[in-house]
Amino acid sequence: MPLPSSPRREWRVRRQRHRWIVVAIASACTLLLSLVGATPSQAQPATDTWYVIQSRHSGKVLDIQSRSTENGAGLIQWSRSDSTNQQFRFLDAGNGFYRIQARHSGKVLDVFQWNPDNGAQIVQWTDTGEENQQWRLEDLGNGSYRFVNRFSGKALDVWEWSTTDGARISQHTPHDGVIQQFSLIPVGSGGSQPPPAGDALYVAPNGSDSAPGTQSNPTTLTSAISRVSAGGTIYMRGGTYRYSQTVTIPAGKNGTSGDRTELAAYPGETPVLNFSAQSESSSNRGLAVNGSYWHVKGLVVERAGDNGIFVGGSNNVIERTVTRFNRDTGLQLSRMASSTPKDQWPSHNLILSAESHDNADSDGEDADGFAAKLTSGPGNVFRYAVAHNNIDDGWDLYTKPDTGPIGAVTIEDSLAYDNGTLSNGGQAGNGDRNGYKLGGDDIAVNHIVRRSIAYENGKHGFTYNSNTGTMQISDNVSIGNEQRNFNFDSGSKSVFRNNTSCDSGSNDRIIGNSDSSNQWWSGSNGSRCSSYSGALGWSFASDGRLVVTFGGRAVTP
Numbered sequence: 246m247p248l249p250s251s252p253r254r255e256w257r258v259r260r261q262r263h264r265w266i267v268v269a270i271a272s273a274c275t276l277l278l279s280l281v282g283a284t285p286s287q288a289q290p291a292t293d294t295w296y297v298i299q300s301r302h303s304g305k306v307l308d309i310q311s312r313s314t315e316n317g318a319g320l321i322q323w324s325r326s327d328s329t330n331q332q333f334r335f336l337d338a339g340n341g342f343y344r345i346q347a348r349h350s351g352k353v354l355d356v357f358q359w360n361p362d363n364g365a366q367i368v369q370w371t372d373t374g375e376e377n378q379q380w381r382l383e384d385l386g387n388g389s390y391r392f393v394n395r396f397s398g399k400a401l402d403v404w405e406w407s408t409t410d411g412a413r414i415s416q417h418t419p420h421d422g423v424i425q426q427f428s429l430i431p432v433g434s435g436g437s438q439p440p441p442a443g444d445a446l447y448v449a450p451n452g453s454d455s456a457p458g459t460q461s462n463p464t465t466l467t468s469a470i471s472r473v474s475a476g477g478t479i480y481m482r483g484g485t486y487r488y489s490q491t492v493t494i495p496a497g498k499n500g501t502s503g504d505r506t507e508l509a510a511y512p513g514e515t516p517v518l519n520f521s522a523q524s525e526s527s528s529n530r531g532l533a534v535n536g537s538y539w540h541v542k543g544l545v546v547e548r549a550g551d552n553g554i555f556v557g558g559s560n561n562v563i564e565r566t567v568t569r570f571n572r573d574t575g576l577q578l579s580r581m582a583s584s585t586p587k588d589q590w591p592s593h594n595l596i597l598s599a600e601s602h603d604n605a606d607s608d609g610e611d612a613d614g615f616a617a618k619l620t621s622g623p624g625n626v627f628r629y630a631v632a633h634n635n636i637d638d639g640w641d642l643y644t645k646p647d648t649g650p651i652g653a654v655t656i657e658d659s660l661a662y663d664n665g666t667l668s669n670g671g672q673a674g675n676g677d678r679n680g681y682k683l684g685g686d687d688i689a690v691n692h693i694v695r696r697s698i699a700y701e702n703g704k705h706g707f708t709y710n711s712n713t714g715t716m717q718i719s720d721n722v723s724i725g726n727e728q729r730n731f732n733f734d735s736g737s738k739s740v741f742r743n744n745t746s747c748d749s750g751s752n753d754r755i756i757g758n759s760d761s762s763n764q765w766w767s768g769s770n771g772s773r774c775s776s777y778s779g780a781l782g783w784s785f786a787s788d789g790r791l792v793v794t795f796g797g798r799a800v801t802p
Contacts, residue, residue: 288382288390290335294431295348297331301389301426303408306331309369310411314350317357320367320414321788322403332432335382336372342379342395344372353378356416361397363417364404389426393419400425405595406505406540406562411788422503423476445478447511450486466518470494476504481544483514489522491549493533496558496581500538505562510543523550525572525607530555535581537561547571553604556591557581559622564597565789568604574613574641575601575632580620592622592652598629598789602668605636609673612636613682614664618643623652629791630659631783637676639664639702642692643685643710655693656681658791660783665703665727678703680726684712687736692716696802698793699723699730700781706746708732709739719743722802724777729753730766745802747774776800 290296298307300322308323309330325331329349336344336353345354347369355370356377372378379395392401394416402417403424419425446458446469458464458472466486469479470493500506510516523529529550534541537558545567546553553568554576568575576599578591601614614632617625618641632639639661642654665678680699683692691714698721699706706723709716709732716739723730723746730749733739739757746753749766764771779796786792793800 286384286386287341288384290343290382290429291431292335292337292343295332295334297325297327297430297432298333299325299428299430300403300424301428302403302406302423303412305408305410305412307333307414307427309347309350312349313369314352316352316370317368318350320354320369321410322407322412322414323410327432338374338379338395342381344374344378345380345392346372354380356394356397356399359396361399363399364415365397365399367401367414367416385426387426389423389428391419391425392427401427405597407564407789408509408542409788411786413788420503422501445480445507446473447480447482448516449482450484466492470498470508473506475500475538476506478507478509480509480511481514481516482511483516485517485519487519487522488531489520491528491530491533492518494536494539494558496535498536499558500536500540502538502560505538505540506536508539508541508544510565515543515545517545517547519547520549520553520571521547523548526550527573531568531571534558534561534563540564541566545569546575549573552577553601555579556594557585559589559592559594561594562597563594563599565785566599568599568601568614571604571612572606573604573611574616574637575604575635576615577613578617578621578625585620587620587622587649590620590622590652591617591625593624594626596625596627596630598785598791599627600631600633602632602634605667605671605673608675609636610675610677613638613641614661615639616641616643617651617654618685619645619651620648621651621654625652626655626657627659628655628657629785629789630656631791632659632661632664632680634663634666634668636665636667636671636673638679638682639699640681640683641677642683642690642712644688644690644712645686646688650688650690653691653693655695656697657693657695659697660700660791660793661698661702661706662700662781663702672703676703678727679708679710680706680723682708682710683716684710684714687711687713689714689738690716694718694721696720697722698802699726701725701727703727705732706730706749709734709737711736713738715739717742720802721745722747722777722800724748724774726750731755733757745771745773745777747771747777 305322332348352369377396383391399416400419447463449463452463454468531549535557542564551573553571604612661680680702706726713736719742730746731753741759743762746766782794
């Protein structure tokens with residue numbers, strides 16, 4: 246919630262010294278860039294014109310959330326409607342800076358609470374004329390502009406490269422990526438939203454390798470991958486694509502840190518990559534993402550002979566995918582080959598708003614929903630992900646001595662349920678059947694698991710699986726798992742805070758740093774369990790967040 250005016254002023258005074266340091270650094274950087282000729286030219290928008298401000302990355306426009314007129318209402322992106330909460334004008338603030346005013350409220354864009362950090366939220370606030378409300382427009386020479394705040398020196402940025410309605414707009418260190426590039430469309434000019442990326446390659450089930458890849462004459466996925474340029478876009482039209490061999494984004498076929506290469510479902514359509522022609526074999530993966538700096542979004546990958554989606558590259562975003570009915574783990578992060586050196590293991594990948602279910606191998610022992618195991622590097626994150634009805638575990642972070650520790654993984658705001666039993670009721674005796682399996686073979690890795698839910702899995706909800714590291718296990722909920730909701734046995738050094746356990750098959754086993762903020766199961770439910778009664782439900786919100794309900798009531802762990 247926004248701070249009241251008096252505390253906000255007091256907070257601002259306390260940060261004044263930090264503020265001037267940040268401004269001085271930003272000014273010095275700007276001067277240095279100007280000396281080497283790298284500073285974009287300064288734009289001068291008309292001050293008597295209302296504009297729609299459109300993201301080059303997503304095609305969506307800046308929008309004050311829920312048409313609020315209150316101080317602190319967030320700036321998001323949304324599909325264009327030309328409503329007044331999507332219209333802005335530029336008020337001259339002097340020295341080449343402008344205040345950006347929302348038409349519906351009369352308030353201006355503001356770096357919330359004078360926060361100088363990357364990721365700080367942009368909101369609307371009463372016009373005070375101060376520097377956290379002043380923006381410089383940099384003309385990038387491609388019809389787009391970058392908006393740089395005078396106080397922080399940081400630029401407007403679409404959070405985590407999202408293309409969905411409701412994604413928040415924050416600030417980040419300026420770079421050349423399209424998530425910081427916006428066009429100005431005068432209201433009433435007829436400047437309608439352009440079609441997705443005019444230079445994109447289009448793929449369809451009936452496409453041909455030799456086709457140019459236009460909307461009217463689409464190509465194939467394998468051809469498009471070979472032809473797309475770094476930072477380019479491949480759109481897959483809806484329908485079923487049938488393959489008998491792995492579709493590979495090869496190592497070295499990379500995007501850039503400022504502009505990922507996009508492989509995405511065409512808006513409003515669902516492409517299904519079907520690999521049922523493959524036999525069950527470790528060499529028969531579905532989609533292999535061995536390149537780096539890719540953004541894969543909106544695809545369904547099913548019935549591969551091994552992993553549905555295999556990620557061997559780094560710095561990729563895998564978003565809104567569904568991996569189902571594959572004959573090994575649905576989505577797995579591991580090294581590309583046995584010869585891949587450890588410093589090239591897949592690192593810093595984000596798995597976002599993804600679902601993985603009903604993956605099952607013939608012996609029922611290996612097919613998990615998601616895995617970063619054996620040979621994955623540091624910095625991999627699973628967020629808003631759902632693993633259910635897989636024959637083995639929901640998540641598997643297994644390690645073994647001959648390859649040593651993997652990089653620490655973060656799992657947050659996610660859900661694992663009914664793992665160990667397929668949707669059709671099928672089971673296999675060899676599966677581990679845990680919700681979150683977090684290690685192996687007494688190897689220490691300091692994973693982070695927070696704000697996640699384990700529900701009615703066939704063995705444990707959360708288990709250390711002999712991980713002797715100092716894991717951070719916080720704000721999680723575990724309900725009705727067959728054996729223990731939380732199983733952290735001898736050797737665990739993990740830290741437990743504010744976890745809740747209800748209706749466990751057996752008493753929780755906790756060895757590590759645990760305090761009274763946790764509510765463990767020891768034969769009866771604690772007071773917090775009443776919030777988690779009734780049937781489980783879940784969905785993804787428009788901005789990709791996972792919404793979990795019990796008895797129709799939305800809950801947060």
